[in-house]
Amino acid sequence: MSDTLSYESSGVDYDQLDAFKRACQGAARTTAPLLAAHGYSEPANTRGESCYLIEAADHYLAHVEEGLGTKNLVADAVYAKQGLNFYREIAIDTVATIVNDLVTCGALPISVAMHAAVGDSAWFADSARMQALVDGWAEGCRQAHAVWGGGETPTLKSIVNESAIVLAGSAIGRIAPKSLRITGEVREGDRILFLASSGVQTNGLSLCRLIADQLPKGYATPLADFVPTAGSSEGQSYGEALLAPSVIYVNFVAECQRRGLPLNYVAHVTGHGWRKLMRLEEPFVYEITEPREPLPVFQFLEKAGPISRRELYATYNMGVGFAAYVAPEYTEAVLAAARETGYDAWLAGTVKKEGTRKAVEIPSLGLSYEADTLALR
């Protein structure tokens, strides 16, 4: 066993999950003919993408069901030990994880529904926490320009732990005209633009929790204990840094559509970290020449874990929540669209062709990930 931590050491067995996902996808495919009676069909290549699409004559509908994962356990611990209520941020995170997946196909979210399952209805007796969750969900919807379209809030005694909540939800989106669909038509020479994240956002939290357990001060550990240079973050604790709410990227995609700027592909950088950049089936080599200095929270993780740099970039978003692949001539216009709608965006790299090789390369960090490190679809 190595001295550094890996995501597998935090206890998620992807093999068993993947067998289930494959069985689901196989069975789900057999239901596609049922769309015909509704006037829809299933476009090629939508299965396995972050967003499920159905196609009509003049529009697509998009459907996403997504969950927050275990990030709220961090909020629970920080609330219990430091008295800081981050449930507004947690709700924004949940909406973000849903709508950021949805926009990857070019659909804009119209309606977002909440699924909040507790083990004990007493969860809602803490009205400050309850109200923060409600306010944050509405705020997430506003940032996504989507209506909050209902939801489900069951008490699942003996299924959900008594002190916990399962946060998830779904969204409906639409693409019209159909030409706005993001299809993944990436070409050699396309530029890779990065949009900044706010921190870990919603991925890799199991490992973050494991690290908190190892620290004498846990989530209350100041970032500065491991990252003396954490300048503007001075005084911020590890827990607070983890709980920075996710960035919602809907407005970036919407603004590019308004300005007529084609996005050849976009990736919501979540689980599997920068390996997600090679999500497309077609083999390309994605060369990242401007990876930026990692945010203090990632430097903290690297040192406190410790986590190897290779594992870090394979697990976390490392400051990049969303990537857009565009033809070179649109680079500046897309960056302008991002910046003028409030996103921190930069030109990060280039798509290259090396025969059948598929990989993500970050030469300045001495890192490269080959296709066999990512088995998603």
Next chain:
Amino acid sequence: MSDTLSYESSGVDYDQLDAFKRACQGAARTTAPLLAAHGYSEPANTRGESCYLIEAADHYLAHVEEGLGTKNLVADAVYAKQGLNFYREIAIDTVATIVNDLVTCGALPISVAMHAAVGDSAWFADSARMQALVDGWAEGCRQAHAVWGGGETPTLKSIVNESAIVLAGSAIGRIAPKSLRITGEVREGDRILFLASSGVQTNGLSLCRLIADQLPKGYATPLADFVPTAGSSEGQSYGEALLAPSVIYVNFVAECQRRGLPLNYVAHVTGHGWRKLMRLEEPFVYEITEPREPLPVFQFLEKAGPISRRELYATYNMGVGFAAYVAPEYTEAVLAAARETGYDAWLAGTVKKEGTRKAVEIPSLGLSYEADTLALR
């Protein structure tokens, strides 16, 4: 304390949940103006209904997020003790709970997504159970004439109990032309048609589990131990009877639409039992003159609990999974549409007007429920 069991005795505190639901609905309403930019608006009276609707010039879109509740705990116990795998049925139940809510507004489901969260990915290592869940979900989609549009299957260690699974999901539906919307325009004299359920379906399971805990043979108790007349169900155990898969009512609504038969209102009879029949805001008295003899599983619950008859009809569907309210002249045609698509349906009662009184009355059973026994919206 009374000698009979009530739903509250099974540990669900609706007061705390309701405060949360009210806060959600209040905040959700503030997001409705966001629909305008998408070319949609929120119709009056959709909040608080079983299905959330948004309106465009020539169609409505419908969005539902729903969960199974705790029924899978019954399947887990029956699997562990009797070796009977009911996860196919459990998956059908989950799809049913989603799509039966969706069709109440007249929308037909197009896409259904799965949310299956486990506490430990080892849940999926039992391939027979895993495959049954997958097969059942696809079967539910086929019965609902909807595509299985993806989903989310997270491992939520420390949130979900290690041996358990949270089953939920969402659906997108559509109403076109808009005249097919079921609006709740019920009039005095309308007939109440009942469509049979298969048993408890997905409601009141907490109380069913409490009763199992009290029985020496638990779920393996033969129905005949309490219901000697349980003729065709002879040999069936309590657990097996509880796990009969829910009826999916989509095809009934679809067939009425195809035949041009207007449904003034429909109710998916779930939690709150027959009190759900007075879900409409406008005050009516719903007189049920043909309640039918309860299915053996309900007779079993009544005696094994014991549960008072008043509590039974206030909690369980009592053999009625779906109710349709139609103008008298359509009664026979709607019954024919139901029967010819395979549903067991009958004329059960009449809508009456008694000033501002809102109630459900079942004279032959000496039962009546006034409006104050139902606070749903």
